[in-house]
Structures are given as structure tokens and as C-alpha cells.
Amino acid sequence: MSAILECRELSKSFGGVKALDGVNLSIEPGRVVGLLGPNGSGKTTLIKLANGLLTPTGGELLIAGQKPGADTKAIVSYLPDRTYLPEWMSVRQMLDFFDDFYADFQREKATEMLGRLSIDERMRLGQMSKGTKEKVQLILVMSRNAGLYLLDEPIGGVDPATRDFILDTIIRNYNPSAAVIISTHLIADVEAVLDEVIFINSGHIVLQSAVDEIREQQGKSVDAYFREVFKC
Amino acid sequence: MLGHLIKHEFRATGRRMLPTLGVLALLGLLANLSIRLLESGFGDGTVLRILLVLFVIAFFVGITVAWIMTLVLMISRFYRNLLQDEGYLMFTLPANTHELIWSKLIVSTVWFLLTGLLTGLLMFLTVANLVNLSGDDLNVMFIGLGEALDMLRDMGVTNSSLVLLLVEMLAAVVLGCLTTSLQFYAAMGLGQMSATRKGLWSVLAFIGLSIAFQIISSALLGGLGNSDSIDLVINSFETMIQTAPGTVRAANSGIGITMLVELLQGAVLYVITALSLSKKLNLA
Numbered sequence: 142m143s144a145i146l147e148c149r150e151l152s153k154s155f156g157g158v159k160a161l162d163g164v165n166l167s168i169e170p171g172r173v174v175g176l177l178g179p180n181g182s183g184k185t186t187l188i189k190l191a192n193g194l195l196t197p198t199g200g201e202l203l204i205a206g207q208k209p210g211a212d213t214k215a216i217v218s219y220l221p222d223r224t225y226l227p228e229w230m231s232v233r234q235m236l237d238f239f240d241d242f243y244a245d246f247q248r249e250k251a252t253e254m255l256g257r258l259s260i261d262e263r264m265r266l267g268q269m270s271k272g273t274k275e276k277v278q279l280i281l282v283m284s285r286n287a288g289l290y291l292l293d294e295p296i297g298g299v300d301p302a303t304r305d306f307i308l309d310t311i312i313r314n315y316n317p318s319a320a321v322i323i324s325t326h327l328i329a330d331v332e333a334v335l336d337e338v339i340f341i342n343s344g345h346i347v348l349q350s351a352v353d354e355i356r357e358q359q360g361k362s363v364d365a366y367f368r369e370v371f372k373c
Numbered sequence: 374m375l376g377h378l379i380k381h382e383f384r385a386t387g388r389r390m391l392p393t394l395g396v397l398a399l400l401g402l403l404a405n406l407s408i409r410l411l412e413s414g415f416g417d418g419t420v421l422r423i424l425l426v427l428f429v430i431a432f433f434v435g436i437t438v439a440w441i442m443t444l445v446l447m448i449s450r451f452y453r454n455l456l457q458d459e460g461y462l463m464f465t466l467p468a469n470t471h472e473l474i475w476s477k478l479i480v481s482t483v484w485f486l487l488t489g490l491l492t493g494l495l496m497f498l499t500v501a502n503l504v505n506l507s508g509d510d511l512n513v514m515f516i517g518l519g520e521a522l523d524m525l526r527d528m529g530v531t532n533s534s535l536v537l538l539l540v541e542m543l544a545a546v547v548l549g550c551l552t553t554s555l556q557f558y559a560a561m562g563l564g565q566m567s568a569t570r571k572g573l574w575s576v577l578a579f580i581g582l583s584i585a586f587q588i589i590s591s592a593l594l595g596g597l598g599n600s601d602s603i604d605l606v607i608n609s610f611e612t613m614i615q616t617a618p619g620t621v622r623a624a625n626s627g628i629g630i631t632m633l634v635e636l637l638q639g640a641v642l643y644v645i646t647a648l649s650l651s652k653k654l655n656l657a
């Protein structure tokens with residue numbers, strides 16, 4: 142099976158600081174992958190590079206064999222680590238927006254999820270709480286029938302109930318033939334949904350392994366193993 | 374994809390520009406009504422007359438505000454929609470950088486043109502009111518214009534050259550709007566490359582670009598002035614304006630040269646904008 146995301150000697154520097162240094166990795170479709178690392182390890186930089194929001198300093202990153210561009214963006218569904226929807230727009234206008242730009246957007250699915258949360262489509266993003274805005278963003282992103290989902294810190298800074306909702310939404314709604322990459326440092330919360338993990342630290346890939354392998358070989362959970370590897 | 378981008382750009386900017394232009398139109402009509410009432414001697418009370426004068430003043434303030442609003446909206450839409458948090462949405466759409474830039478350029482140019490058209494129309498109405506222009510006067514004006522055109526045709530000026538002149542003037546206005554927007558876009562594109570103080574760097578880039586274009590145009594004009602070619606140009610223009618068709622040709626050429634310079638400037642600014650957003654994008 143060919144990789145949906147592949148990095149070859151990928152590097153990114155900001156000024157003199159190396160955020161990623163010679164990263165090599167390959168992710169195949171049909172996997173839920175945890176991109177795990179402490180703050181400032183290079184997770185967000187890697188995801189931004191995959192979205193074409195940054196350009197590599199060296200090496201290359203390929204999505205389904207292509208460099209990030211308009212074609213790859215059509216198959217990548219991205220949830221950034223911030224609220225990025227225009228405040229003045231209503232939920233219905235956002236649905237129109239996603240409908241217009243993404244051929245794989247399933248409006249009925251989004252409408253159904255919004256209805257379950259009793260989110261009024263006439264409501265403007267600016268009128269919503271931060272938590273509700275994040276839920277709307279997640280619903281929009283997960284209502285796409287994408288080939289690759291890149292979710293940057295989807296459960297950061299939310300209460301446990303919302304955390305459960307987010308993980309449940311991800312697992313119930315992603316396209317099974319797609320890969321899902323969840324970047325986080327809250328491992329215990331996501332461990333149950335992961336097939337594979339990538340440990341990243343100081344711009345280097347420390348480990349890429351199946352979750353079951355870690356449990357079998359190390360005799361401990363991913364969370365416990367992460368704490369051991371990244372012990373200060 | 375460009376069509377969708379333009380549609381959503383109109384939706385985003387229209388909510389600001391339509392009320393602005395609506396208020397301007399209303400102020401223009403109120404000002405014109407006030408002028409009529411003042412001239413007819415309506416209202417003996419000083420307070421009422423002051424109110425009518427205030428409407429006229431408000432109209433002229435409204436024109437200034439509408440232009441500032443159009444300019445500020447052109448800048449803020451580019452900055453907020455592409456270079457701040459909303460950029461995470463816009464730059465991950467299946468559209469390329471050129472489509473993103475063109476959607477902004479086209480929509481801001483349309484708003485500039487509409488503001489200009491409305492301002493022109495309202496100013497014409499106001500002047501017509503001030504000089505008591507009647508329907509008959511307008512007829513005389515149109516007849517005079519027709520006669521002037523007939524005279525030019527009798528002197529050998531062709532219809533096609535007059536149409537070309539009109540098209541050139543309109544194209545020069547559109548090109549001017551595009552280049553103005555691009556100078557701001559290029560400055561913001563350069564400014565966003567900085568890790569900190571993006572706004573400050575954008576302002577400095579704008580000043581830098583303005584100075585650079587001034588230096589280049591001065592150098593070109595200086596170089597041209599010192600060469601023999603300037604004499605050739607002046608001579609050919611002097612020869613052309615001896616006759617009416619030649620004068621129209623000279624105007625055609627003059628506007629054409631100005632447009633060419635503006636086109637070159639716009640192309641440089643476009644390349645700076647596109648490269649900074651595609652190769653050096655650095656969203657905070």
C-alpha cells in the first residue's frame with residue numbers, strides 16, 4: 142500500500158533554530174496515528190508543512206505522492222490548534238463555504254451532528270463560546286470524506302466531557318480508508334483510539350511503532366512508555 | 374475555484390461596503406435636497422438652515438469616509454483573511470496562491486470602481502443642483518458633445534481612435550486600482566515573513582517599496598532626459614499634435630506609455646506578493 146504521507150530527510154528551520162531535522166517517516170492509509178511529543182517538539186511544524194502552510198528548508202514531504210498544493214489540499218482535512226473560522230459568519234454560511242470548496246464535504250452529516258448538539262445554524266461564530274466554536278470546527282473537518290485527517294491538538298484545553306465528544310466524533314466519522322494523524326501531548330486520553338504512534342522530540346523522530354507492539358515489547362501503556370522516554 | 378473565492382469575498386466585504394455606499398447615497402440625496410431647499414428660501418428659522426447646511430457638509434465628509442473605508446477594507450481583508458488565524462482556513466483550501474490573490478484584487482477593484490462611480494454621480498448631481506442645471510441645459514450639453522465629436526470626425530479623427538481612447542482611460546483606472554492594492558499586498562506579504570512585529574515590518578516594506586519605485590522612475594526619467602531619445606519622443610509628439618487625429622494619437626500613446634509603466638510596476642508587486650505567500654508563508 143502506498144503512503145498517504147511521506148517525509149524524506151525533512152527539515153525546517155526558523156532563523157537559526159531547527160524545528161525539524163532530517164525527519165523520515167511514512168504513514169499508510171487506514172491508520173489512526175498519534176503524533177506525540179512534548180511542547181515545542183515539532184508536531185505543529187510537521188502538520189503545517191503537510192498543509193503547505195510552511196515550506197521545508199530541506200528534504201521533502203509528500204501527500205499521496207505529491208508535494209503540498211491545491212491537489213493535496215483537496216484530500217487533506219485539517220484541524221488547526223486554534224479557532225480559525227471567521228467570527229462574522231454563521232454556521233450555515235460556514236456549511237455553504239465548505240460545500241463550495243470541498244468536493245468531499247458531506248453536508249447532511251455535518252447538519253446531523255450539529256443538530257445532535259443543538260447548535261443553531263443561524264448562530265454566528267462570534268456569538269459562541271470557545272468550546273462550541275471548537276466543536277463546530279471539528280464537525281466541519283470530520284464531515285469531509287478525506288484521504289488524510291490532520292488534527293493538531295484537538296483535545297488541548299477542553300473539559301473531559303468535550304474531550305470524549307471530540308474523540309468519539311473523530312472515531313465515528315473518519316473515512317476508514319483514510320489516515321488520521323492526531324497531534325497531542327495528552328496521551329492517556331487518545332491512547333485507546335490509536336493504531337500507531339510517532340514520538341517526536343526536538344525535531345527528531347524518536348520512535349514510530351504500532352501501539353500493540355509497544356504494549357507487547359515494553360509491557361506498559363503508550364502513556365507510561367512516553368513518560369519514560371521523555372523523562373526530564 | 375476562483376469563482377467561489379470571489380463569491381465569498383463579496384459576501385465578506387459586501388456586509389461592510391453595501392451599507393457604506395448606501396449611507397453615502399442617502400447623504401448625497403439629503404445634501405441635494407438641502408441645496409434645493411436652501412436655494413428656494415425654505416425655512417426661515419436659522420436652526421433649520423444650519424441643519425440643511427450640515428447635511429451638505431455630512432455628504433462631503435461621507436465621501437471621504439467611504440474612500441477611507443474602501444481602502445481600509447482592502448488592506449484589512451488581505452491581512453486578517455490571509456495572514457492571521459483565518460489564513461489557516463484560506464491557505465488550506467484547494468486553491469492556489471494566485472487564485473487567492475486574484476480574488477482579493479478583483480473584489481477590491483470592484484469596490485473602488487463602485488465607490489468612484491457613486492461619488493462621481495452624486496458629485497455631478499450636486500454640481501448640477503448648485504448651478505441650477507435644468508433638463509434643457511443637459512440637452513444642450515449632449516448636443517454640444519455630439520457636435521464636438523462631429524467636428525473631430527470632420528477633422529479626420531476616426532471613431533475607432535476615440536473608442537480606443539475611452540477604453541484606454543477605463544483600463545488605466547482599473548490598472549491603477551490593481552496596482553494600488555498590489556502595493557499594499559506586496560508590503561504585507563513581505564512583512565509577514567518576519568517572525569515578530571509583522572505589522573511594523575509591513576509598514577516599513579510599504580515605505581521601502583514606495584521609495585524604490587520613486588528611485589527607479591526618477592532614474593529612468595533622468596536617463597531618458599539625458600539621452601537623444603527624449604528629443605525624438607518630444608519631436609514625434611510635437612509633430613502629432615499639429616493635427617486633430619495626431620492629438621488623439623498622442624493622447625493614445627501617452628496613456629499607453631503610462632499604462633505600460635503601471636503594468637510593469639504591478640507585475641513586480643504581484644510577483645513579490647505571490648512569492649512571499651507561496652514560498653515564504655509564515656503564519657503566526
